[in-house]
Amino acid sequence: MTAEDEFNFTEAYEEVEKINEWFQKEETDLEEALQKYERGMELILKCKERLKKTENKLEEIKKKYAPIQSVSPEK
């Protein structure tokens, strides 16, 4: 498993949203803002990479059909 696979888009996205909310506040501490900005941009980059990975994987399930049988009511 590569590091890229471990990346959780949902978590990253939600963190970006939180950072965005944080930035909308009236008062922001410069040092914190810089940290959040850096973190935000890092996550945005990863999210963008994930969003670029556009090819869907389609796998057909190889199943063995059970022998034809009638459906019996559950009751």
Next chain:
Amino acid sequence: MELEAGSKVKEKVFSVSEYLEFLNNILKNLSVTIRGEIGEKLSKYPGYTFFNLLEKEAVLQCFVHKEAIESAGVVLEGGMEIMVKGYPEIYEKTGSLNFQVEKIELVGEGMLKKQFEVLKKRLSASGYFEDKYKKPIPRFPEKIGLITSAYGKGAKKDFLTRLGNLGFNIMFYDSRVEGIFALNEIVEAITWFNQNLPNMDAIVLTRGGGNWESLRPFNSEEIVKAIFASKIPVITGIGHENDNTLADYVADIRASTPTHAAVVLTEGWKKSVIFIGGVEKTFSSLINKTFLDVKERIYLFENYFISKIKKEINIQSENLKNIIKDLNNSFQNYFRKFEFLQREFVKNVSRINISLNTKREKVKDLSDSLISNNERWLENKKTILKYQEEKLLISSPQLKLKQGYSITSDEEGRIIRQLNKLKASQNILTRFYKGTVISEIREIKK
């Protein structure tokens, strides 16, 4: 007894019951679906029902358990057109053929609607459609279990086309979605995903539009129970002109068509593409804004600070000026007072000097006067003394005695000046300048 052992069977002599058992074992595997009309005469018992399935002149006697009737959701009546699924069996006691009905399916839109309403009411009362059981799909679903037909009218194609390429991981389970095998396969597919790929984000159960007949599997009790039991959220995308199917009611999310099911799954992703694109710019402008804000704040603070300091300095310097002024005034007053005092002092010193000199002279005069007075006084006293001495000398008894006077006294030495205390024969002493005589008084003459 195996069919394959045909040659042996030919040679075998059966008993009647053995032969019926032999036949029934073969017949049991001939599961089929038969369509027909229910005959007018039905024999209803608490646990089962007998009826005839008719087609023109043909008759098939059927036996059905009450569970299969209940599952069909309607009351069996003569003249009703149905499809029965089951297998043939020869009833040992009569030797007649019975069709063992395992499942009854209704035929005709009217009947299907009736069945739908009955089932819907019953399943709804049992709580299958309640919102509290509905499971949400993740905001960004990735792993999707797709259940549909590979050969359908395009539900799969529509779904995949609309899904776009967003990196989905789609596990496709090919299942018939119409016809007598559909229900079984769909139920199997839902179960298969839950058993083999339980970490799927969602199962999409989809097919194209159809009439009541073709949608029959989606309006069955079995599919409702299978969807309800699924731990993986199920999205239905069953395109049809009519109202919802029972599968739609029980589904965690109901999409109207295969395309719509894809929209539901891509919604979060589409928004995220826009959000991520926008937020990158926003962050840059926000950090710039933060910088500008801080710069502005520093600038404002600087100005404020400088003006405040200036003001403070002005106040303090004004205060200092006042203090110095006050101090100057105080000093000047002090100096003036000092000068005055100094002058006064000098004046006083000279006055004191003068006074002192005067006093000194006075003392000298007094002293002089005192000395001269003293001498005079002494002289005076000497003269007085001499006079007194001379006077004293004149009055002295010795002198009198010398001059020839004598002094008479009694025997005790008391000087006698008068005669009244003297008696005759009393001795008296007479003192002379030189010596004394004792005499006796002879006579007193007065």
